[in-house]
Every structure is written in C-alpha cells, then in structure tokens.
Amino acid sequence: MSGDPCGRCEELLQDFLDRTLSDSEWREAEVHLEGCDYCRRRYRFEASLRRYVRTSSLERMPPGLMEKLAELRGLDATA
C-alpha cells in the first residue's frame, strides 16, 4: 500500500466485511492487517459492532399481531 497504509486499509474496511472486495484488494487488506495491530483491532471492533446491530433487532412480533394479519386475508382489491 502506498501513501498512508492505515488510511487505505480504513477505506477497504466496509467492503472487506461485506466481502465485496476484489481478490487483489482482499490480499492488500490481509497483508496490511497481518502486520498492523491498529487496523486489526479496528476491523475486529467493526465486525462485532455489525453483529451487535443485527442481534439488537431480533425482537419478535408483539402478541396478537399475527392474528390481526391473518384476519386481513381475503381482502377485496376494491376495499
């Protein structure tokens, strides 16, 4: 990586976690992460944050909502 290697690694962070990097960019990030604690910690933090955001929203439907939705079956297109 030329220029600021950590800056470049930061640019690749989101796509790295989304697995949308090209093969060469992926290698570029991996090589840098192997030698850079600063970026490696930040990547790890970002990955746990993503997991947290996902699991923070595992809320189930309120009781009774399913019945209300089921009652909507058969609604007329003109209703």
Next chain:
Amino acid sequence: MSEASPETDARRIATEARDRARFEEEALALADQVYRVARRLVGSREEAEDLVQETYARAFRSWRSFTPGTNLRAWMLRILTNLNVDRGRKIQRTPQTQTLEETDYYLANKVAAASGEDALESDDVVERLSQDSIVNALSEIQPQFRDVVVLVDIGDFSYADAAQILDVPIGTVMSRLHRGRRALKQHLAEGALS
C-alpha cells in the same frame, strides 16, 4: 368466441382461490421478518405494528401483481418502505442535515481514546452499548440512509434486493449504506459513549 363452460369457470375460480391462499400463507410466514424491519424504520412499537398491518392489507389486496417464483420478501418490503415514505411525507419530518465524520474508524477511535486500544479486542465494549442506544442512533439517521442500513445490516438483504425494494440503482444503495453506517457510528459515539 365460445362462452366458458360452468365447469371451466368453476375450475378457474378454484385455481385462483388456491393461488391466493398460497400467496397469503407465504406472506404470513414472513411476518416476523417484516416486523423486524418495520420496527427499526419507525420510532415506536405501535407505529411498527400499524405499518406492518397496512403493508399486509395492501399486499393481500394486490396479490395478483406479485409474480410467483420471484422474491416475496423483497416484494413485501418494497410495499412497506413505500408506505413508510408516504407516512414520513404526511408527518413532514424535516430531515436534519449534519456533517458526517469522514472516517470509518471514528467510533473505534473514540472507544480506544476512552478505554484504551485493548478495549477494541473485547466484546464487552460493544455489548455495553444498549439496545436503546442502537434504536436511538438509527432513529437519528436521515431516512434515505437509515432505510438502507436497516435492509442490509438488519434485514440481511443483498445490495441487489435493497436496490429493488427502494427502486434505486445498486451504486446508490452502496453509497447510502456507507454513509448510513458512518452516521450510525457517529450517533452511537455521541449518545452511548459520551
């Protein structure tokens, strides 16, 4: 042209009733996932419930416009996000404009500054953010960015599905997603860690 015989007519009605019932069952099986997305798009549980009911009412009314074999979850979510946009227009929320931190390490840097570099390697730090702080942070993001974050990072939709649901190009989904995630981290830093 010959008239349809009563038998053909009866068969047509029976087939349609069967297709419709199948559609309704498949749509109802997705209710948990639809609710989950709705819950993160709007402020309260009550609003989410209303939005989901409106979504199902519209879906059941227009079931004929769904093409069997295509992605029903994306189709339902498209109805939901459109209804939510209409709803947003009605309450005329003015989206706050805000300067965004131009860095993806923003929240991590804040955490490291407050608790040390090693804190980034501990799951406790992330877990210390409460569910409420995520909900609050999401509610503060401008709607067009929030919708993408909710669909991709919470609803697990692909970029392509999110693009189809929101009726925008994939490139727009990607840029909004990056921006939305940064905004989320910024609000988390301001709310939960300040």
